[in-house]
Amino acid sequence: MALLSSLKLVGLAYTFLGTSVLAQNLGKTSLWGAGISPLIDQSLWQNLVPNPSAVQQWPAGSIPQRCADAANFETPKLNPADFEVFSVRYADCGTPWGPWSFCRHRNAPISQASMIDLFGRIPVHERQWIQHVVAIPGSNSAYMGSATIVFRGSVGTPSVFQHEIGHALDFYKNGFQASARWEWFDAIRQDTCVPDNYANTNAVEDFAQIGVVSLFANVNPGGLDPAFGWTWHCLLNQFTIYNAFQSDSMTPGGVCTRRWADSATISTRAAKTAPGEEVLPKPGNVLGMPGVFAIPFEVRTDDTVFGTLVINQTEIEAAAVRQDAWAEETNAVRRAKRAQRIKS
Numbered sequence: 640m641a642l643l644s645s646l647k648l649v650g651l652a653y654t655f656l657g658t659s660v661l662a663q664n665l666g667k668t669s670l671w672g673a674g675i676s677p678l679i680d681q682s683l684w685q686n687l688v689p690n691p692s693a694v695q696q697w698p699a700g701s702i703p704q705r706c707a708d709a710a711n712f713e714t715p716k717l718n719p720a721d722f723e724v725f726s727v728r729y730a731d732c733g734t735p736w737g738p739w740s741f742c743r744h745r746n747a748p749i750s751q752a753s754m755i756d757l758f759g760r761i762p763v764h765e766r767q768w769i770q771h772v773v774a775i776p777g778s779n780s781a782y783m784g785s786a787t788i789v790f791r792g793s794v795g796t797p798s799v800f801q802h803e804i805g806h807a808l809d810f811y812k813n814g815f816q817a818s819a820r821w822e823w824f825d826a827i828r829q830d831t832c833v834p835d836n837y838a839n840t841n842a843v844e845d846f847a848q849i850g851v852v853s854l855f856a857n858v859n860p861g862g863l864d865p866a867f868g869w870t871w872h873c874l875l876n877q878f879t880i881y882n883a884f885q886s887d888s889m890t891p892g893g894v895c896t897r898r899w900a901d902s903a904t905i906s907t908r909a910a911k912t913a914p915g916e917e918v919l920p921k922p923g924n925v926l927g928m929p930g931v932f933a934i935p936f937e938v939r940t941d942d943t944v945f946g947t948l949v950i951n952q953t954e955i956e957a958a959a960v961r962q963d964a965w966a967e968e969t970n971a972v973r974r975a976k977r978a979q980r981i982k983s
């Protein structure tokens with residue numbers, strides 16, 4: 640059932656891509672108009688805590704399969720050789736788990752530091768449902784494809800990351816697509832509003848936008864009331880049902896409890912190289928490890944074209960400085976250990 644509706648969704652996503660989705664419009668009042676970022680992102684920046692990370696660049700020449708798939712999906716296709724691939728290990732998802740493999744096209748407006756920072760701030764019990772994180776150039780939009788999240792253009796804000804990660808949890812976390820359940824349709828029917836214009840697109844996109852509202856409620860001091868008074872109660876039923884399905888994953892804190900198997904590492908110049916010549920980096924999370932799972936089915940969400948986004952340059956620069964300091968610390972520890980080995 641979940642699989643069937645997912646497949647239908649894929650069909651719709653392709654059919655309606657780039658055209659208006661009037662056929663699916665929920666027809667609700669839009670509580671916050673053009674977009675929720677201006678009302679929500681500043682608090683998310685302030686209240687989602689940056690997560691210590693250790694980063695390792697991959698040697699040129701190899702890329703995770705799913706990142707190459709994202710490159711091929713673009714029109715025109717992007718060259719997989721133009722991607723920077725790097726591994727990111729966060730403090731709350733250490734050994735035995737492997738790091739996440741990120742892929743950034745060298746012309747993507749979102750920096751490596753920004754990708755690492757934004758993904759790291761999202762609660763770990765959400766992050767653990769994501770396979771790869773990808774940033775590419777193009778007009779501002781994003782999608783989730785089979786648990787890989789792809790950010791196109793200048794969309795580096797916490798609310799956008801939450802939206803795309805929320806899609807993965809919608810399809811994969813409960814063993815059924817939560818946004819296709821009658822409880823969700825019923826909640827929409829009972830409510831008089833949805834968060835913003837984009838949430839009106841369809842039940843799937845509305846679910847992801849309510850996820851952004853739910854994360855805000857979890858981290859903004861006092862929750863939604865101090866920020867919005869009673870106005871937000873026009874979406875109370877959606878908020879309640881969303882939380883019934885997802886809130887166990889959306890509280891900051893804790894450590895990884897599961898991961899997806901990483902996609903295979905492939906050569907970006909496979910055609911030119913004799914098989915077996917190259918030593919490719921080995922994926923960290925592999926089937927057979929306890930708590931590591933294969934992605935059970937393929938799904939791709941609509942390209943979300945976000946309304947006004949508030950990009951915070953101060954936060955982006957601070958993230959880069961913070962990550963440099965963490966790298967320095969790691970190097971200092973390494974140097975001290977090496978000095979110790981030489982002495983003894």
Ligand SMILES: *[C@@H]1O[C@H](CO)[C@@H](O)[C@H](O)[C@H]1NC(C)=O
Nearest residue numbers: 681684685949950951953954
């Ligand atoms: C960016 O973030 C900083 C620190 O959280 C804050 O002081 C500043 O007001 C923010 N700027 C914008 C444009 O949101």
